[in-house]
Amino acid sequence: MRDPILRVISAFKRLNSRDLRILNAIERGMAFHEIVPVERIASLSGMNLGVVLVHLSKLHKLGLIWRNIGPYVGYVLTTAGYDCLALNALVKAGIIEALGHKLGVGKESDVYDALSPAGSRLAVKFHRLGRISFRQTRRYRAFIGERRHISWLYQSRLAAEREYEVLNLVFAKGVHVPRPIGHNRHVVVTSLIEGIQLVRLKELPDPEGLLLSILEDIKIAYREAGVIHGDLSEYNIIVHIGDEQSYVIIDWPQWVSSIHPSSDMLLRRDIRNVLNFFRRRFGIKLDVDRVLDYVKSK
Ligand SMILES: Nc1ncnc2c1ncn2[C@@H]1O[C@H](COP(=O)(O)OP(=O)(O)O)[C@@H](O)[C@H]1O
Numbered sequence: 001m002r003d004p005i006l007r008v009i010s011a012f013k014r015l016n017s018r019d020l021r022i023l024n025a026i027e028r029g030m031a032f033h034e035i036v037p038v039e040r041i042a043s044l045s046g047m048n049l050g051v052v053l054v055h056l057s058k059l060h061k062l063g064l065i066w067r068n069i070g071p072y073v074g075y076v077l078t079t080a081g082y083d084c085l086a087l088n089a090l091v092k093a094g095i096i097e098a099l100g101h102k103l104g105v106g107k108e109s110d111v112y113d114a115l116s117p118a119g120s121r122l123a124v125k126f127h128r129l130g131r132i133s134f135r136q137t138r139r140y141r142a143f144i145g146e147r148r149h150i151s152w153l154y155q156s157r158l159a160a161e162r163e164y165e166v167l168n169l170v171f172a173k174g175v176h177v178p179r180p181i182g183h184n185r186h187v188v189v190t191s192l193i194e195g196i197q198l199v200r201l202k203e204l205p206d207p208e209g210l211l212l213s214i215l216e217d218i219k220i221a222y223r224e225a226g227v228i229h230g231d232l233s234e235y236n237i238i239v240h241i242g243d244e245q246s247y248v249i250i251d252w253p254q255w256v257s258s259i260h261p262s263s264d265m266l267l268r269r270d271i272r273n274v275l276n277f278f279r280r281r282f283g284i285k286l287d288v289d290r291v292l293d294y295v296k297s298k
């Protein structure tokens, strides 16, 4: 299947400042309306209704907004429309210049490589919470109405904000994570990491060294930043084997604070996931309780 982001990019290139103003108005309207009435879009954008209708029809054809055919005519953003708003802000802020190909699809995200205006390579992560399949769409709409439109937008933005915030915290403490570069709406931009997921590596030059360094990261995040990853596993560790073996820990939006009521349980689970993997794959045996003591001690 053709990557939907290609449609987003080609739509994005065709937008002028008025189109963007209208997308912005719809986004703001969605905080108060399940479906934003056209008159409201006109008043929020400060534009004349006749002009607004012309732009709405263009945005609708580009797949950036969804039209409600109900008691009144109104619109909501599609994920593609929301993507365009975030991309526009990131381009204007001088953070990204061009979006490239897909790096990975996670449970709740799409990740692409990109270039900065200075030519460095970036990873751009679009958070996609509340994603539902095409087949389900019609049924869902009938079922829960358009509330979903607010919740995917809100949840995805919240996830990106949380992830960007924690990346800054732990990166500053020296934990091995991608360097946080920028954020807007549901999108987080970081340095691009070359390498492959730990789960796909059958051999490593120095598995003990990697394990110990990961455990030290867990400790630094916990003790110095007050943070627990919360979804740590061999899927969220990217390893690069060049002259030396290096790695980063990715995928932080579900982090919890060390004073969270479930923090002990989550810290233990993160540690157990990592230890189990290294035992199964590399035969390294460490005791969960002893590692937990190490992580929590001064
Ligand atoms: N900074 C990065 N550099 C390179 N690839 C990345 C980066 N961040 C994520 N990826 C790729 O995207 C995939 C999904 O990212 P991840 O943060 O784990 O999101 P999810 O919550 O959807 O699992 C990863 O498994 C990886 O292949």
Ligand SMILES: [Mg+2]
Pocket (backbone or CB within 6 Å): 106, 107, 235, 236, 251
């Ligand atoms: Mg992941």
